[in-house]
Amino acid sequence: MNTPTKSERILNAAEELFARHGYDGVTIRQIATKAKVDVALASYHFGKKEDLFKAVFRRRAEILSASRREVLLASQAQSNGEKQTLEQIIEAFLLPLKLAQESNDPGWRNYMALLSYVMTSPVWNEILMPTAFDIHVKEFIDALEQVLPGAKIEDIHWCYHYVSGALALTLAQTGRIDRLSDGACQSSDFDAAYNRMIPFVAAGFREVCRGD
Amino acid sequence: MNTPTKSERILNAAEELFARHGYDGVTIRQIATKAKVDVALASYHFGKKEDLFKAVFRRRAEILSASRREVLLASQAQSNGEKQTLEQIIEAFLLPLKLAQESNDPGWRNYMALLSYVMTSPVWNEILMPTAFDIHVKEFIDALEQVLPGAKIEDIHWCYHYVSGALALTLAQTGRIDRLSDGACQSSDFDAAYNRMIPFVAAGFREVCRGD
DNA sequence: TTGAATATTCAACATTTGTTGAATATAGTG
DNA sequence: CACTATATTCAACAAATGTTGAATATTCAA
Numbered sequence: 001m002n003t004p005t006k007s008e009r010i011l012n013a014a015e016e017l018f019a020r021h022g023y024d025g026v027t028i029r030q031i032a033t034k035a036k037v038d039v040a041l042a043s044y045h046f047g048k049k050e051d052l053f054k055a056v057f058r059r060r061a062e063i064l065s066a067s068r069r070e071v072l073l074a075s076q077a078q079s080n081g082e083k084q085t086l087e088q089i090i091e092a093f094l095l096p097l098k099l100a101q102e103s104n105d106p107g108w109r110n111y112m113a114l115l116s117y118v119m120t121s122p123v124w125n126e127i128l129m130p131t132a133f134d135i136h137v138k139e140f141i142d143a144l145e146q147v148l149p150g151a152k153i154e155d156i157h158w159c160y161h162y163v164s165g166a167l168a169l170t171l172a173q174t175g176r177i178d179r180l181s182d183g184a185c186q187s188s189d190f191d192a193a194y195n196r197m198i199p200f201v202a203a204g205f206r207e208v209c210r211g212d
Numbered sequence: 213m214n215t216p217t218k219s220e221r222i223l224n225a226a227e228e229l230f231a232r233h234g235y236d237g238v239t240i241r242q243i244a245t246k247a248k249v250d251v252a253l254a255s256y257h258f259g260k261k262e263d264l265f266k267a268v269f270r271r272r273a274e275i276l277s278a279s280r281r282e283v284l285l286a287s288q289a290q291s292n293g294e295k296q297t298l299e300q301i302i303e304a305f306l307l308p309l310k311l312a313q314e315s316n317d318p319g320w321r322n323y324m325a326l327l328s329y330v331m332t333s334p335v336w337n338e339i340l341m342p343t344a345f346d347i348h349v350k351e352f353i354d355a356l357e358q359v360l361p362g363a364k365i366e367d368i369h370w371c372y373h374y375v376s377g378a379l380a381l382t383l384a385q386t387g388r389i390d391r392l393s394d395g396a397c398q399s400s401d402f403d404a405a406y407n408r409m410i411p412f413v414a415a416g417f418r419e420v421c422r423g424d
Numbered sequence: 425t426t427g428a429a430t431a432t433t434c435a436a437c438a439t440t441t442g443t444t445g446a447a448t449a450t451a452g453t454g
Numbered sequence: 455c456a457c458t459a460t461a462t463t464c465a466a467c468a469a470a471t472g473t474t475g476a477a478t479a480t481t482c483a484a
Contacts, residue, residue: 006462020334024236028442038463043443045461113334120332122232122325125386137392157393158408162378164388169377174337176376180349181369196370196420203419204412218432240472250433255473257431 007045009035012107014042014056019113023053023124054128057118060100060111061132067096069136072143086202089143094167094194101190109173116171119164144205151209159205166197219257221247224319226254226268231325235265235336266340269330272312272323273344279308281348284355298414301355306379306406313402321385328383331376356417363421371417378409 004012013034017026028049032039046052072092076084100108118124137160144156173187185192216224225246229238240261244251258264284304288296312320330336349372356368385399397404 022234022236022333024234025335027440029440039442040444040464041462049442116332119388120328120381120384120386121234122384122386123237125384125388126391129388130391134392141392153393154396154404155408157389157397158405159412160392161381161389161397161405162374162409162412165378165381166374167377168381169332169373172332172334172337174332174334176331176337176341177369177373179338179342180346180353180372181365184366185369185373192366192370193373196367197374199419200371200374200416203415207411207415208408239470241470251472252434252474253432261472 006035006037006041010037010042010045010052011056011059014052015107015114016110018053018056019110019117022117022121023050028052057114057128058132060108061115061128064096064100065133065136067099068093069139071095072136072139076143084143084147086144086147086205087198089140089147090163090198090201090205093140093163094197097167097171098190098194112171113173116168119168120172148205148209155209156205159201159208162204163197163201166201170197218247218249218253222249222254222257222264223268223271226264227319227326228322230265230268231322231329234329234333235262240264269326269340270344272320273327273340276308276312277345277348279311280305281351283307284348284351288355296355296359298356298359298417299410301352301359302375302410302413302417305352305375306409309379309383310402310406324383325385328380331380332384360417360421367421368417371413371420374416375409375413378413382409 010031014026014031017030017034028042029039031052032042042049042052046055072089075088075092079085079088097112101112118128141156141160144160145151145153148156170187170190170193175187177185177187222243226238226243229242229246240254241251243264244254254261254264258267284301287300287304291297291300309324313324330340353368353372356372357363357365360368382399382402382405387399389397389399
């Protein structure tokens with residue numbers, strides 16, 4: 001386990017702070033302090049603050065996107081010839097996130113919250129999501145089309161939107177479900193969140209997308 | 213139609229800006245400029261910036277909360293004696309938001325995005341949601357318990373969490389569904405979002421909460 | 425019309441902001 | 455070794471930040 005470079009420490013500190021407080025809620029000095037690094041070093045390595053934010057977001061976005069595609073393709077290959085099930089597709093979409101969350105790397109957990117922030121921000125969504133995720137999300141939607149024959153394309157998109165929202169709130173880890181349920185559920189329990197999300201979402205898709 | 217006071221203009225301007233850029237992404241001077249008001253006036257009327265934000269959030273939260281409770285009670289009264297359906301409860305939960313969105317008051321549309329921001333922010337969720345929404349959300353969850361006999365309380369809470377997430381992303385109006393669907397769907401089309409969300413969510417609840 | 429209460433303006437403040445340029449240290453290469 | 459490129463520090467900058475206190479205007483009741 002090699003110790004991270006100063007450059008990596010900056011990314012990690014920025015990741016953690018941006019995830020919790022958003023882009024404008026964090027100063028470069030806070031990042032530098034947490035990374036135990038001189039203030040000027042962030043600008044030297046990453047340029048403007050906006051570029052640092054983009055760098056933080058893209059670092060793991062690429063890993064995540066590749067992992068998702070891999071899982072989706074593996075799932076398609078496994079059921080050779082046979083049609084995939086709706087559940088398999090949704091599972092392939094969620095599994096990489098679950099694995100990331102369960103990994104011991106706390107950076108991934110921070111990144112999940114950052115992803116949620118970008119997904120729900122009107123400003124950053126438009127800037128970052130298209131280039132980072134669109135291509136592979138479209139593959140996912142194509143797969144859904146194939147497993148839901150006759151479904152209207154708008155229905156599929158709206159259902160995907162609901163999945164996306166349920167996922168985003170899960171990633172945000174606001175602790176709200178802990179408070180509302182008096183501790184019966186925990187925001188940090190991704191296993192619980194994912195295991196139920198798959199049947200929930202699959203049932204929703206089938207109901208909305210069946211050709212009445 | 214009486215012209216808004218300066219104090220109201222500040223709230224309206226703050227609402228619009230906070231909704232789009234978040235708490236830290238907005239300066240008091242931006243708010244004052246948009247409200248066509250002196251900078252010092254915001255502090256005079258609302259105190260600290262944080263207090264202004266809370267005032268903006270709470271103004272419509274109370275209206276919304278009251279409206280939701282009213283619709284839920286009316287729905288319970290209508291089906292007198294008979295058990296409510298799951299769909300009726302979900303509809304009661306969503307209807308006030310739909311009405312707010314469809315009203316001509318652009319302030320309500322801004323507020324929807326602000327609500328989404330608070331719901332997904334780890335920081336603000338904890339500060340504002342419990343006092344503003346918890347009581348009536350618990351009523352909603354009680355109603356769900358009654359209509360889903362035998363369901364585990366954790367399952368209900370997780371399903372509510374998914375509804376909450378789907379709703380939050382809808383309210384955010386990021387424009388992402390417009391881009392992903394090449395214009396087949398629109399973020400601003402709350403009618404489309406709402407009409408599909410009810411069957412989607414109801415089917416999800418039934419699947420997850422049935423006692424296997 | 426008084427006087428008091430409230431509303432609004434103006435100017436200023438101490439901090440904090442992101443960023444830069446020059447100076448210095450470190451690492452890598454011939 | 456010397457030389458160069460990269461990395462890091464230090465100090466400083468102009469601009470923007472939230473907030474305040476005193477001064478002025480407006481409202482409103484007596």
